[in-house]
Amino acid sequence: MAGGTLYTYPDNWRAYKPLIAAQYSGVHITVASSAPDFQFGVTNKTPEFLKKFPLGKVPAFEGKDGFCLFESNAIAHYVGNDELRGTSRLLQAQVIQWVSFADSHIVPPASAWVFPTLGIMQYNKQATEQAKEEIKTLLGFLDSHLQTRTFLVGERITLADITITCSLLWLYKQVLDPTFRQPFGNVTRWFVTCVNQPQFRAVLGEVKLCDKMAQFDAKKFAELQPKKETPKKEKPAKEPKKEKEEKKPPPAPAPEDELDESEKALAAEPKSKDPYVHLPKSSFNMDEFKRKYSNEDTTTVALPYFWEHFDKEGWSIWYVPTSRQTT
Numbered sequence: 001m002a003g004g005t006l007y008t009y010p011d012n013w014r015a016y017k018p019l020i021a022a023q024y025s026g027v028h029i030t031v032a033s034s035a036p037d038f039q040f041g042v043t044n045k046t047p048e049f050l051k052k053f054p055l056g057k058v059p060a061f062e063g064k065d066g067f068c069l070f071e072s073n074a075i076a077h078y079v080g081n082d083e084l085r086g087t088s089r090l091l092q093a094q095v096i097q098w099v100s101f102a103d104s105h106i107v108p109p110a111s112a113w114v115f116p117t118l119g120i121m122q123y124n125k126q127a128t129e130q131a132k133e134e135i136k137t138l139l140g141f142l143d144s145h146l147q148t149r150t151f152l153v154g155e156r157i158t159l160a161d162i163t164i165t166c167s168l169l170w171l172y173k174q175v176l177d178p179t180f181r182q183p184f185g186n187v188t189r190w191f192v193t194c195v196n197q198p199q200f201r202a203v204l205g206e207v208k209l210c211d212k213m214a215q216f217d218a219k220k221f222a223e224l225q226p227k228k229e230t231p232k233k234e235k236p237a238k239e240p241k242k243e244k245e246e247k248k249p250p251p252a253p254a255p256e257d258e259l260d261e262s263e264k265a266l267a268a269e270p271k272s273k274d275p276y277v278h279l280p281k282s283s284f285n286m287d288e289f290k291r292k293y294s295n296e297d298t299t300t301v302a303l304p305y306f307w308e309h310f311d312k313e314g315w316s317i318w319y320v321p322t323s324r325q326t327t
Contacts, residue, residue, distance in 0.1 A: 003028035004063035006075070007049075009040035014072040015059040016166045016203050021080035021159065023199035029061075029079065073099050076159055084159045094153045098160035102167040109134035114170045116216040119224045123216035125296065135171065139184040146186040150193070157197065165194045169207070177213040282314030 003022075008015040010033050022029045032038035043049055044056040052068045053060045061075045062068050069075050077085060086092035109131035115121035116128065142164075145152070152160040172181075172191060181188050188209075194200055195207040289309070293302040 002064045003030070003079075004061055004067070005030045005032050006059055006061050007032050007038050007044070007053075008059040009033055012059060013166050013169055016169070017072045017159075017162055018059065018061065018075040018079050019203045020162050020166075020200055021076040021084055023202050024084055024157070025079060025081040027079045073103070073159075073163065076162065080159055083156055084162070086153065086158060091154055091158070095158050095160045098152050099163045102163045105134075105138055106164070106167040109138070110167065110171050114174050114214075116221070117174050117214035118170075119217060119220035122221065123218075128216075139181075139187050142190075143184045143186045146190045151190070157194065161190075161194055165191060165200070169195075169204070172209050173207065174210055174214045177210055180213065181209075280314065282311045284309055284311035284315055 006015060006018060006029050008031065012033075015031075015033075019029060019031070033040075038044075040058065044053070044058060044060075050056055052062060053070055055070065057070055059072050059075060060068070060070045061078070069078055084095075086095045111121075112124075112127050112131040113135065116123040151157055152164060168187075168191060172188075192209075195204055289302070289306055292305045296302055
């Protein structure tokens, strides 16, 4: 098979899949990931690029014969060989099963957990904790499957192993510390076996498993956000002075007979006042407490903040049992 060019940005884990597959098949791929060949956010928005790849997404592959293909799994399938795709219909179906499993089940929670630690997504405590639980479930499932197997499908590495490994890559590099990964020894054994294959190492280099679970860094996140340019305000043109106008008397109120009886009754009612307006303003900032509760640990941060700042003169705490509770 003739080779081609893979357009991507540096360290794109999705691009690793076709690049590793090409290492097994021997297909030569030229990587365009930096100027002047390709600049993400610039080149992929040009008419020439969009003519070949209308969505402007990467990785994108262009063969030497002009054949264009997008989506990393499709590109990996195309540049791979029969051993990677599966040598029988049964094995091919199992490979597709695991490739789909990676995109549908691993990538979403992995992104929700890892991206904030890289500073490319805002941290949300609830989403992160949910992602951790989902990853535990998925790793448990994989661990059971790999208990009696060296690889995911058959006796050799396939696109299933390549895809799942790449999907777990940043988890192992960023957040799966020894304590978290300890119950999933079969998965870690399989992962280490894969990333140390010559074909994987040629693309990934040496993969080091994390020693300490990475955390969200608000400063790093702020630094990576695009700076917004403040538009300069134009000075308004000076208006010519207007001659003094004669004061006009205010318009006379509409005659009372234009109101019906109900409107007259409503108009006669005194305006309602805030029943709490006479109370002193509380020092307790409820919005700040909500932010602590949503984004920080409840036991070590949110609750101590609550008791430290709670204003017992301006607020009160009530316990209301539900119908299912007994008192």
